[in-house]
Amino acid sequence: MRPLDWIVLLGTLGFIVIYGVWKTRGSQDIEGYLKGNNSMKWWTIGLSIMATQASAITFLSTPGQAYEDGMRFIQFYFGLPIAMVIISITVIPIFYRLNVFTAYEFLENRFDLKTRSLAALLFLVQRGLAAGITIYAPAIILSTMLGWSLTATNLIIGVLVIIYTVSGGTKAVSVTQTQQMAVMMGGMLVAGFMVVQYLPENVSFGDAVAVAGKMGKMNVVDFSFDWDDRYNFWSGMTGGLFLALSYFGTDQSQVARYLGGKSIAESRLGLLFNGLLKIPMQFMILFIGVMVFVFYQFNQPPVFFNEAARSKVYATPYAGEMRELETKYTAAFQEKQEAVHGLVAALKTENEAAIVIAENKVDALTTAAKAVREEVKGVISKATPKAETKDTDYVFISFVMKYLPAGLVGLLLAVIFSAAMSSSSSELNALASTTVVDIYRRSVKQHASPKHYLIASKLFTIGWGLIAVLFATYASLLDNLIQAVNIIGSIFYGTILGIFLVAFYFKYIRGNAVFWAAVLAELVVLYCHFYTDIAFLWFNVIGCACVILFGFILQPLLGREKV
Structure with missing residues (x-):
């Protein structure tokens, strides 16, 4: 790291944190802290949604995924635009009409407290684990590349996120993510331009694409059907659709982004904006990975990237x-x-x-x-x-550190740190919101003052931040990091989505039946994960379908009364 790189890196991160604290200072109640007083414009919502999903894992791991496996990972997102339309039409109006802080409040109105608590706990377990990986993913790689200790790197990311998330809540998360998305996309575009410029003079951009195609890296769409294949058209359009429905429709880290919109129209536009741009963004990042692969056909790569x-x-x-x-x-x-x-x-x-x-x-x-x-x-x-003998996650950062000029290395490291901060802040905010609204205020301390709940929200944000940092410090590298996060999500998302789909569309099924159906469905998914070779995207379909199926079976046995 040269002096200019440090100036770019520290200047970028410092500006984002200071701006977030200054812009969102002064939240006086839980309404402002957890929902931003419903003041978000559609473009802020859209960018915030994209930034929440685009963690550091996206920018570290996705190019490496393309380097090793080509473009076919893009199929993972094929169902996402359809999910955005479905959520915009069905879910957003219900949440706005009920004026909820979290998605899980709706479940108590429809079913009962235990079903609401179960869904909230499933989310807390899933997102709590994911928050640790979100911090750990860049920390393990950056600490290795920069020679820092893993603990120190985890603390730097965690503390920076906690500062502005505790200060401004939901609004701080959304406001800072606008700047973070600009840094992330700008940095990746520069990296893509540079890798093409570094190709030999006699190799044009068209030649590079042709070489990538002949070497099996331009495999964008695969229509073959295989239950064990993680990435093909069918798994993307079905499993990917169900995962996107659950993630954007029931995961509080995403729901909070559009619950803070000025109106239903603003929230819908924000979601649709994400649906239109997400696939092109992921295509670009994967394509950069493919170009890095082509670059290394003409320049000797390390025998091992770590x-x-x-x-x-x-x-x-x-x-x-x-x-x-x-x-x-x-x-x-x-x-x-x-x-x-x-x-x-x-x-x-x-x-x-x-x-x-x-x-x-x-x-x-x-x-x-x-x-x-x-x-x-x-x-x-x-x-x-x-x-760890899988070095895919080190491919892109190794190229950046070795070949990019002074200043651009700092910019790309700022991209990675910004991505880690953007996703982590959303996760901590969502974890705190769900803990306070669905567990603490509902079942532990029901009649405290607004100020008490505001303080509790900040304390739970700090608490979840420390838990995430602790988990990140003692975690071990899990295969390819972007797959690890999606696998964890798929284990829980299908069951949560099934509960919500029953709530929305199957009025026959009541609280007791859906509660036990969800418990059984989660056991089925866990069995599939540990004892079968079924690709993880299908867990979303299996979990969701099992909740609905078991709900219909159990309802006559448990009775129609709401408990």
């Missing part, structure tokens, strides 16, 4: 074996580099026979290089058994 983990091997008896593998990898890369240049030349001539020959050669050499990388991972596991 340089800190690789370097530890040299202090062990396996150092010689690692050096041999690195030499072998360099030779394999040089041979593949020549083959990729040959593929580019063949593509320029449009000679199909030459293209097929070059493509087959590149594929064979790519497979050989991957085999060497697998050997390297095996050596790392033997040398340092606790080391």
Whole structure:
């Protein structure tokens, strides 16, 4: 890190925190603190919704996902625009009419207190875990790349978020997210431009896209059906739809964003704005990852992107074996580099026979290089058994730190910190809101003053922030981070969505039946997660369908009376 990078990084983060505190100071009651006095415009709502979902994991992990697996992760979002329309038409008017602070208040009106409390607790468990990962994801990578301690990095992110979230509540979250989205998207566009500029002179942008396509990275849509395949058109349009319905319709971290709108129209426009822009945004981030992949076809990548983990091997008896593998990898890369240049030349001539020959050669050499990388991972596991051998999440940040000029490194680190702060602030605000409104005010202390609940909201925000930091400090890396967050969400979201769908559309089913149906449905989802190979996106469909099915089965057995 050079001085200019530190100036850009600290200046950006300092401005966001100070602006958030100054702009939203003076909340005097729980209405202003948790709903922002319903003063949000549609563009603030839309940007806040996008920023809440676009965590640091998005900017760290998504390019690495594309580097390894191509563009097919974009299918995860195919159901999202449809979900935005459904929520705008059905959910928003109900929440506004009931004037609720949280989504779960509605469930007591429709069912009973225990069903409301169950949904709130499911949310608190799910979002509490996710909040820890949201902080941990960038912290583990940034601490490794910058040489900081993991605890210190967790504390920096956590404390910055707690300061302005406690100060201004929901409005502070939404206001700061507008600036954070500008930083995030601006930084990623600059990174995308730079990686294309770094391609060899004889390789045009069109050549880069063609090479990516021939190497299997432009796999945007896959219509094949496979229950075990996480990302295809069908899982995106069904499982992705149900996940989006639950996340945006029942997750308080998102519901709070549009409950603070000036009107139903403003909230609807904010959601639709997100529905229109989310897929293009994710496409851009994935595409940047693909361009980084193409860049590394002409410039030798590290044999293992987590340089800190690789370097530890040299202090062990396996150092010689690692050096041999690195030499072998360099030779394999040089041979593949020549083959990729040959593929580019063949593509320029449009000679199909030459293209097929070059493509087959590149594929064979790519497979050989991957085999060497697998050997390297095996050596790392033997040398340092606790080391994480999946380095996908380090691909993009490794490129940034090694190749971008002074100032831009600081900007991209500001992107990652901003994304971590934006998602974490939404999560802490939502966790505090749900804890105060659905648990504390409803079941613990029912008749306190507005000031008491305001203070309680701030204290619970601090408490959840500390829990998230603690969890982040002691968490272990979970596969690819963006998948880890979505897996955790899918385990709980289907059940929560099922409760809400029953509430909205199945008046026959009452409180006792839906409560026990939800308990059974969650057990089914947990079984699917731990004992089957079903792709996690389907958990959303399974959980939701089970709540509805079990509800219809249990209702005649438990009676029609609301408890």
